[in-house]
Amino acid sequence: MVNFNLKTVYSIAKKEFLDNSRNKWILVLTGLFIILPLLISLAFSGTDKIFGGMDNTVLGLVAISSLLIPFVAIILGFSTISGEDENGALSVVLSYPVRRIELLFGKILGLGSVLVVSIFIGFGLSGVIITLAVGEASWAPFIAFILYNIGLGFVFLTGSIFISALCKSRTRSIGGAILLYFFGPIVGMFLMAIGAGMGYKVAEFQFPPWMLDYQIPLSPPDLVQTAVPVAYGTKVIEYSGMIINIPEYMTYAYFAFIQLTWIIIFIILGYLLLKKREI
Amino acid sequence: MVSKTIMCPNCKNQITIEGSPGERKIITCPKCNTRGGFSFPGEGAISKVVSGSSAIEIHGLTKTYNGLKAVDNLSFNVRKGEIFGFLGPNGAGKTTAIKALLGLIHADTGVMKIDGHNMRDESIEAKKKLGYLPERANFYKNLTPVQTLDFFCELKGENKSVILPLLKEVGLEDAINKKVGNFSKGMVQLLGVAQTMIGKPSIYILDEPMGGLDARWVKSIREKIKMLNKQGATVILSSHILSEVQNLCDRVAIINKGKLIAEDTVSNLNKYLNIKPRLEITVKGLDGKVPSIINELKGVEAANAKGNTLLITCESPIRVKVISALEDAGFVIENIITIEPSLEDAFVKLVEGDT
Ligand SMILES: Nc1ncnc2c1ncn2[C@@H]1O[C@H](COP(=O)(O)OP(=O)(O)O)[C@@H](O)[C@H]1O
Numbered sequence: 001m002v003n004f005n006l007k008t009v010y011s012i013a014k015k016e017f018l019d020n021s022r023n024k025w026i027l028v029l030t031g032l033f034i035i036l037p038l039l040i041s042l043a044f045s046g047t048d049k050i051f052g053g054m055d056n057t058v059l060g061l062v063a064i065s066s067l068l069i070p071f072v073a074i075i076l077g078f079s080t081i082s083g084e085d086e087n088g089a090l091s092v093v094l095s096y097p098v099r100r101i102e103l104l105f106g107k108i109l110g111l112g113s114v115l116v117v118s119i120f121i122g123f124g125l126s127g128v129i130i131t132l133a134v135g136e137a138s139w140a141p142f143i144a145f146i147l148y149n150i151g152l153g154f155v156f157l158t159g160s161i162f163i164s165a166l167c168k169s170r171t172r173s174i175g176g177a178i179l180l181y182f183f184g185p186i187v188g189m190f191l192m193a194i195g196a197g198m199g200y201k202v203a204e205f206q207f208p209p210w211m212l213d214y215q216i217p218l219s220p221p222d223l224v225q226t227a228v229p230v231a232y233g234t235k236v237i238e239y240s241g242m243i244i245n246i247p248e249y250m251t252y253a254y255f256a257f258i259q260l261t262w263i264i265i266f267i268i269l270g271y272l273l274l275k276k277r278e279i
Numbered sequence: 280m281v282s283k284t285i286m287c288p289n290c291k292n293q294i295t296i297e298g299s300p301g302e303r304k305i306i307t308c309p310k311c312n313t314r315g316g317f318s319f320p321g322e323g324a325i326s327k328v329v330s331g332s333s334a335i336e337i338h339g340l341t342k343t344y345n346g347l348k349a350v351d352n353l354s355f356n357v358r359k360g361e362i363f364g365f366l367g368p369n370g371a372g373k374t375t376a377i378k379a380l381l382g383l384i385h386a387d388t389g390v391m392k393i394d395g396h397n398m399r400d401e402s403i404e405a406k407k408k409l410g411y412l413p414e415r416a417n418f419y420k421n422l423t424p425v426q427t428l429d430f431f432c433e434l435k436g437e438n439k440s441v442i443l444p445l446l447k448e449v450g451l452e453d454a455i456n457k458k459v460g461n462f463s464k465g466m467v468q469l470l471g472v473a474q475t476m477i478g479k480p481s482i483y484i485l486d487e488p489m490g491g492l493d494a495r496w497v498k499s500i501r502e503k504i505k506m507l508n509k510q511g512a513t514v515i516l517s518s519h520i521l522s523e524v525q526n527l528c529d530r531v532a533i534i535n536k537g538k539l540i541a542e543d544t545v546s547n548l549n550k551y552l553n554i555k556p557r558l559e560i561t562v563k564g565l566d567g568k569v570p571s572i573i574n575e576l577k578g579v580e581a582a583n584a585k586g587n588t589l590l591i592t593c594e595s596p597i598r599v600k601v602i603s604a605l606e607d608a609g610f611v612i613e614n615i616i617t618i619e620p621s622l623e624d625a626f627v628k629l630v631e632g633d634t
Pocket residue numbers: 344345349367368369370371372373374375376
């Protein structure tokens with residue numbers, strides 16, 4: 001039987017929200033969330049409209065968001081356990097009637113709220129401004145865009161909490177966080193190396209046909225960069241200079257399933273590490 | 280009969296001796312013939328997990344780090360209502376034992392109880408009436424002290440009306456709108472103390488509560504501990520500075536290298552250790568020799584000279600006589616310092632004896 005006190009989870013979440021929403025890094029990054037979409041839409045304004053048109057803007061934004069959101073999530077989570085362990089706060093909290101699983105979920109909820117608020121303030125606000133300027137927008141794919149980005153944020157948030165439960169000190173967590181951030185590109189390079197080994201001319205953008213089958217589930221930022229065009233009805237994507245057909249089976253459900261799987265794996269691993277951890 | 284393994288202070292040889300609780304023995308090291316005295320802990324110090332009225336029971340606690348026993352088969356009880364000093368030099372295993380008791384680290388073996396609750400399966404219940412101050416407490420740098428205590432109140436289901444009085448009580452009333460990230464080390468420690476009092480705990484566990492604080496704060500924390508104890512709380516506090524706690528504690532346990540080496544009341548401990556402060560007097564032109572008037576003075580138990588400083592062990596009423604005797608003999612006294620007995624002194628005495 002798992003004992004679980006929701007009130008405790010809520011209290012921890014509230015504390016994390018209060019503490020981290022005042023984090024100056026998060027404030028700066030949220031500012032970027034507001035400014036970048038506007039800059040991107042101006043960049044797409046080569047046509048007759050001032051703001052380029054929402055759909056183009058959104059497609060341009062994915063490139064930015066899939067770099068920026070993992071960064072914000074990692075900043076929020078990478079030392080949330082190791083750092084508080086090192087400075088002694090964690091030992092105080094765990095001397096209260098708090099179970100470690102409550103601590104973990106409280107942190108995910110609280111830090112997740114900061115992340116979601118930051119994404120909404122940034123992309124939501126710019127979405128509204130652009131819509132007002134342009135007057136026409138396809139809302140369903142834009143909502144899908146926001147949801148995929150939130151999913152991406154939670155993959156990296158739970159991933160970075162896992163890192164912070166794994167690493168003994170804040171300093172080591174920085175190393176882990178960097179590895180986590182570049183996990184997608186590392187997977188990509190690995191797959192290309194295998195492709196090259198199999199005789200594909202990778203240097204001339206001739207990728208093995210199974211590349212996306214592995215790249216998408218293993219690299220959450222690439223997943224979002226594929227899922228958003230799919231939401232906008234695209235059947236092909238440009239990948240490292242080559243046009244690739246998106247496999248038929250890659251639907252909303254598939255993308256959501258992969259994101260959820262990552263989140264669940266990271267939560268389970270994080271919990272096992274936190275339970276074993278000596279504070 | 281109990282047996283104890285002690286270490287020869289001279290050749291580090293391990294010697295096992297037998298005796299009855301409270302007994303004092305003179306031992307000669309079989310290896311290097313160094314003579315020394317050892318007192319077995321008094322009756323009641325031999326702990327068993329028996330009494331339901333113990334505030335804290337630790338039985339057979341062992342914790343190994345990379346093959347090294349940081350805590351080695353440690354057992355002791357803290358009785359309800361007492362101030363209990365948990366003493367030992369740096370690295371003795373105090374923090375490790377406390378963290379294992381709280382379940383923050385996982386012990387190899389041992390049964391631990393707080394207020395009768397077995398920490399294995401009833402730790403949540405036990406922690407409701409517990410206040411803990413870790414060795415290094417720090418909190419959330421972007422929160423104010425009010426927000427910090429608000430959080431801890433929620434975790435204990437305590438009414439938030441206690442927050443401002445608590446902050447006032449520890450002397451942080453002028454800092455209620457400051458971020459904890461801008462607090463000094465002492466202020467953070469005071470916030471840590473305030474935090475322990477949330478929910479009116481019946482048991483306090485304080486790990487080096489005065490560590491690294493200046494005299495003013497040490498005094499204020501000492502007073503706080505006395506007051507909490509007067510209100511009925513049990514307090515266990517660890518320290519590596521005996522003088523800091525010896526007038527505070529009803530009983531103490533002393534550990535070294537993870538093992539319990541003494542557990543007794545402070546007065547018993549002081550009696551059989553015969554620990555006294557020393558007087559360090561700087562005398563102009565002393566030249567490394569103890570003046571004969573000091574050697575002849577009644578009540579001076581030991582006198583040593585090094586350069587122009589004179590080290591004298593005596594009861595406090597004799598100190599005045601020492602100083603006037605020196606002045607009468609025409610010596611010019613430049614400085615006088617009282618050196619409080621350190622725990623290291625106690626250790627030497629515990630193993631080596633005072634003979
Ligand atoms: N996490 C750890 N890993 C390895 N050794 C440790 C760890 N924590 C404590 N120790 C060792 O255990 C011994 C006891 O340390 P500690 O309990 O902190 O002593 P005290 O609190 O009495 O100063 C020391 O030798 C210390 O180096």
